[in-house]
Amino acid sequence: MNRINMLFKSVLLLFLAFAVRTANAQTYESVKDLVSRRVPWLSSSVIFSTIPAADGKDVFELSTHNNKLKIKASNANAAAQGLGWYLKYYCKRSMSHFGDNLSVVAKLPVIDQKVRIVSPYPYRYALNYCTISYSMSFYRWADWERELDWMALNGVNLVLAPVGMEAVWQNTLKKIGYTDKETKDFIAGPAFSAWWLMGNMEGWGGPVSQTLIDQQAALQQNIIKRMKTLGIEPVMHGFYGMIPTTLKTKMDIKVIDQGKWAGGFTRPDFLTTTDPSFKKIADIYYTEMKNLYGTDLHYFGGDPFHEGGSSKGVDLSSSAATIQQVMQDHYPKSTWVLQGWQSNPATKLLDGLDRKKTLVIELFGENTNNWEQRHGYEGTPFVWSNVSNFGEKNGIYGKLQRFADEVYRAKQSQYGQFLSGVGIIPEGIYNNPVAFDLMLELGWRSNHVDVKQWIKNYQEYRYGKSTPELEKAWQLLLKTAYSSPEIYQEGPSESIFCARPGIAIKTVSSWGTRKRNYDIAQFKEAVKAFVAAAPQFKGSETYQTDLIDFVRQVQANKGDLVYKDMMDAIQARDPEKFKASSLQFQQLIRQQDSLLSNNRYFTLNRWLQQAMSFGSTPEDKVIALKNAKAQLTYWGPDTNPKTDLHEYAHKEWAGLLSSLYLHRWEKFTKEQLAKMEQPDVQVPDYFKMETTWAERPDLYVPTLLPGKTLKELINRILK
Structure with missing residues (x-):
């Protein structure tokens, strides 16, 4: 019997060993x-x-x-x-x-x-609602597959993924009596879905087709499936009371009018949580969510009263409790993910929540310390993040040492127990890769990082090796464009080339800045050192991309100086001086366009081709192309020439510089020269130029410069 037992144990051990090896x-x-x-x-x-x-x-x-x-x-x-x-x-x-x-x-x-x-933290978070539109509007599965691979390699385990919400809303509205047209009038176009979901607008950029709605739903199913296999949790879009403004004409409901958002857009209404229809609609919404995307979902975004929405007459605590409870009814133990942006989430809103099932994403860590001023969001788990980029505008920028300092300071503070992670919240992600690498790596480091030391490893793995020239360049970059001045700044310093022409322009976009908060001469020295290493990196995509980007910044900085000469000439009413400086300014734009034509990441064509590939039918392609062009220029709406959103997502891109920005400045030059002789001159209709440009089907295929010619151009820019 003992022998039988021993034999059984031996077989069992062998089986277990095999099972372990197999597993x-x-x-x-x-x-x-x-x-x-x-x-x-x-x-x-x-x-x-x-x-x-x-x-x-x-x-x-x-x-x-x-x-x-x-x-x-x-x-x-x-x-x-x-x-x-x-x-x-x-x-x-x-x-x-x-x-x-x-x-x-x-x-x-x-x-x-x-x-x-x-990892010291349970969460390593990625993406802003705006990223979905400024960078990923026209992503197909291959793009998302690459995106998720990059996130996984950087240890990201929580990602905002509100793709495919069009289908959820379509099915929800259909069940409460909406026609197909009424539903599509509510849903925004592919380049504007972020602001629709955030409750800032409805319908702009549409109408979307059924093909696109179905396409996005299928895409989201693939995204969620891949995320799960890589240990990444998607943050879906929850129901927080946002409803179409037309619903009050169909149902007897109590709503809070949310007024206007930027650009003059009408916001969707807020359905009060005390109205019996709130739970009815929420139940339909989450049921449709489950039907499309399953029950294995644990995180939901959605911010009531985002960016100035009216909460007048609303009991915030009670409303928040109801929103969270209906979420829990459908997805037990799920977490409500809120944006820590401006004054949101309000203290009273947080007071109504189960904080153990709440997560606040502090968005703007490079400039603010809301986590500290709000006492760890009144004892709510939060993720420290930085935006760094608004509208995906070009510009070398990132307060790198501040990232490291603030994360470490928050962790060591009395609110450290509530710091649950770090994250990246860029409005656009095709820029400044060093900022994303550093920030996400902080999610795996407990020590206080000295960026001057960290950057030495970065430049090695970014380019495959380092050189004395690269070492010098990056240390100077840390002292200039990547320094951490205690100055409030919303994203990179803007390029005057992209501005809607005018006198004494302070900002290109309404909330940006043209000011360079660093020594531009020292920055130029950094770029010269970087360029000196070029012979050793001829086949390096990463080096060549950074080289173009850094030289682009030098040229943009030069543009500021020439623009000042133009303004001085106008002030002095000196037509010859103005003509000379204007011609020089226009030549800088042409050179910038030629420079950027040599790298796909800085071409308008890349973005437009992505839009064209996104649509499956001729109608879809027309909508996508118009979305892509409008977003870059006047943004919207079509009926508001004074929109404060124009140029918000401007780009120093080959094709855009030569086809629109240059022509606007040429019009400006003619206007100002005429004014010096006769003051009563008609101002160019730049809004009309932009809307007309957005309607054109052109894709602006770039022309590559021969290697020798490109080298000569770079040397001219760096003289």
């Missing part, structure tokens, strides 16, 4: 697939296995043995971050929105001692 062999298949997609040369050399969480915190371990990389991790997300860590700090390889450096590493780098990294 380990199948561990983190999604991350293995990521390896195959992005770094296939590593596929046969990496082995994944599981380890327990570190006191409930995500953890990964790295080691090498017998020419194999071993990644042990507590979950798929930590495993992907471990892979990203190895690529960056051992292979000197990286992925970004501004180019990849993922070429084959001939010999597997050896890790001398096992690396163990524990």
Whole structure:
């Protein structure tokens, strides 16, 4: 009997050993697939296995043995971050929105001692509602697949993903009596869905077709499925009382008129939570959410009274409690994710919530410290984040050391117990990759980061290697455009080239700044040092992209000086001086356009081609193209020439500079020269120019300069 028992135990042990090996062999298949997609040369050399969480915190371990990389991790997300860590700090390889450096590493780098990294935070968060529209309006599955791979490699585990909400709203409104046309009149176009979902507008950029609605729903299903396999939680869009302004004409309901938003847009109404229809509509909304996207959802966004919406007569605490309760009824134990922006979320709103099921995203950490002034949002878990970019406008910018300082300070403060994570909240993500890399890495570091030291590793993995020239350049960049002055600034300093022409322009967009809060001469020295390394990086996409971007900034800075000469000439009523400075200014724009034509990330054509590929039918393509062009220029609406949203999302892009911005400045020059002879001269109708331009079907294919010519142009700009 003992022998039988021993034999049984032996068989059992062998079975268990086999089961463990089999389980380990199948561990983190999604991350293995990521390896195959992005770094296939590593596929046969990496082995994944599981380890327990570190006191409930995500953890990964790295080691090498017998020419194999071993990644042990507590979950798929930590495993992907471990892979990203190895690529960056051992292979000197990286992925970004501004180019990849993922070429084959001939010999597997050896890790001398096992690396163990524990994330101090439960959340590493990404995306702003605006990112969905300024960067991702026309994303298809291949774009989202790449985006999620990048996020996973950077350890992001919570992502705002309000894609496919058109179908939820369509099904909801249909069940309360809306016609197809009435529904589509409410839904915004693809480049404006962010502001529709935030309750700032309705219908602008539409009407969308059924094809597009179905396309986005299918896309969202793929996004959610992939997120789950990579250990990423989607933040869906919850029901918070936003309803069409037309609903009050169909139902006897009590609403709060939300007034006007920027640009003169009419906001959707807020349905009071005490109205019996609130729960009825919310129940339909969440039922349709489940039908489309499942029950395995745990985070929901949605901000009542966002950016100045009226809460007059509303019991905020009671309303918040109702909004959260109906969310819990449909998705038990879910978390309501709120934007910490301006005065939101109001203290009274938070008072009505179960704080354990609430998460506040502090958006504007590079300029504010609401987490401190609000005493850890009155004891609510929060994520420290930075916006860094508004409207995805070009500009070298990022208060890098402040990112590191503030995260560390918040963690060490008396409110540190409420700091639940870090995140990136850019309005546009195709810019300044260094800012995103640093911020997301802070989600895996407990120590206080010295950016002057950190940047040395960054430049190695960004370009594959470093040089003395790069070292000098990046240290000067940290002293200039990437410094952290205690100055309030909404995104990068703007380019005068992109401004709607005028006298003494202070801002290109309504809330931006033209002021350079750094020494532009020293910045130019940084760029010269960077360019000096060019012969060693001829085949590097990341280096070539940064080179174009840095030189672009030098030219934009020069534009400010020439614009001042133009204004001085107008003030002195000196037509010859004005004519000379204007011609010089226009030549700078032409040079900028030629420079940017040589990199796809700075071309209008890339954005417009994406819009054209987004639509499946001729009608869809027309809508998408108009959305893409309107967003860049006058923004909207069509009926408001004085809209304060014009140029909010301006871009220094090849094609846009030459086809619109240059012509506006040429009109301005003629107007001002005529005024010097006769004051009563008609002002050019720039709004008409912009709306006409947005209606054109042109795609503005860029013309590449020969290598020698491009080099000569760069040298002229840097003289």
